[in-house]
Amino acid sequence: MPVKDYIRERFFPHLWCPGCGHGIVMNALIRAIEALGLSKNEIVMVSGIGCSSRISGYLDFHTLHTIHGRALAFATGVKMGLPELNIIVPMGDGDALAIGGNHFIHAARRNIEMTAIIMNNRIYGMTGGQYSPLSGYGTLATTAPYMNIDHAFDVVQLSIAAGATFVARTTTYHVQQMTDCFKKAILHEGFSVVEVLSQCPTYFGRKNKMGSAADMMAFYRDHTTPIGSKKKKENPDLIERGIFVQKDLPEYCRAYDTVIERAKGKGQKG
Amino acid sequence: MAKPKLKEHQIQTEWCKGCGICVAFCPKSVLELDSQDKVRVARPEDCICCRLCELRCPDIAIEVIVEQEGSG
Ligand SMILES: Cc1ncc(C[n+]2csc(CCOP(=O)(O)OP(=O)(O)O)c2C)c(N)n1
Ligand code: SF4
Ligand code: SF4
C-alpha cells in the first residue's frame, strides 16, 4: 500500500519544524507497518501531549490523542478491552518519563502487549525547550540557561529494570534499523520499548549549538555503535544501539484470561 | 535481482520544508536545495535508488520511483 494511504493527507504539510526527527520516526513506522502487512483497522495508536504525540493525528489508524503522560494508562484500558488489537504508543521523553514515568514503569512491569516508542529529543519541544529527564548533565535548556545539573535516565536500563520484555534503541539516522526494531517490537508478545534518538533542531539543537538537523543526525551516526561492538570497547562514551532484550514472559491480557477462567470455576485443579 | 533503474523522484513540493537532510546524506550527491529552499534533483543520472532520501525525509515529501515498479 502506498505510504500516503497510511496518513491523513488533510493535515499535511504537518506542523513539525523543518528537520524535526519526529517526522522520520513517523516515516519509519509507516514502513514497518506496511512491511508487516497489518491492516489499518487492527492498529490503535494512543498518544499523550507533545510535539511527538501529534503523530497520532497524522496517521490513519484508530487513534486516541489523550493527555500528557497518560497515554499508557489509556492504552492499557484499550488493550484489556480489545486484546486482539495492536497497540502503539508513541511518546516524547517528557511525556513518557517525566510526568508519565510511573505509568511507564508499571506498564513495563505488567508486561502488557503494546509497543512504546520513546521519541527522545532530550527536551520539551512543544512548550518551548524546558529540560527533560533525558537532557543530561551539563546541557542547556530554556529553564537551564547556565547549565542543567540533573543527570539523565538511561532509557534502556530503566526499561529493562522495570520489566519490559523487548527493549531496543536506535536513531533517526539509522532508518533501516529503526524500521526493523519497530517490526520486531510490534510482533513481540509483551511490553516493547523502542527508544529513538530524535533531533529537535529548534530547541535542543539551538540551545546546545548542535547545528542543523542533518548535523544532529550526523552526531547520532558518529556517537552511536552496534551493541557490543569493538568500537564500544575502545570508546566507552559511544551510545549502543540495537535490540538489548527480547524474552518471553507471561503477557498480561493472556494471564488475565486465566484469572477469568479460574473465577468461572474452570481450571481450578491446575 | 536486476539493479533498480531510476524512473523519477516524485517530490511533493508543498510538503518539503528544505531541511536539507536528504541532500546531506545522499551517497551520490544527487539532490540540492533550490533558491526557494525546496529539494531539486540536480543529478538524476547518478542516483543508485538506495531510497535513503525517501526514508529519511521527515515530511514524506520525496519518493523514489524505479523503472520495474508499477508493471504488476
Ligand atoms: C498535565 C499537563 N502538564 C503539562 C502540560 C504541558 N506540556 C505539554 S507538552 C509537554 C512536554 C513535551 O515534551 P515531550 O513529552 O518530551 O515531547 P516533545 O514535545 O519534545 O516531542 C508539557 C510539559 C500539559 N499539556 N499537561
Ligand atoms: S519544537 Fe522540536 S520537537 Fe517540536 S516540532 Fe519543532 S523540532 Fe520537533
Ligand atoms: S528531507 Fe524532505 S523536507 Fe527535507 S529537504 Fe529533503 S525533501 Fe525537503
Ligand code: SF4
Ligand atoms: S535514492 Fe539514494 S542515490 Fe538516489 S537520490 Fe535518494 S539518496 Fe540519493
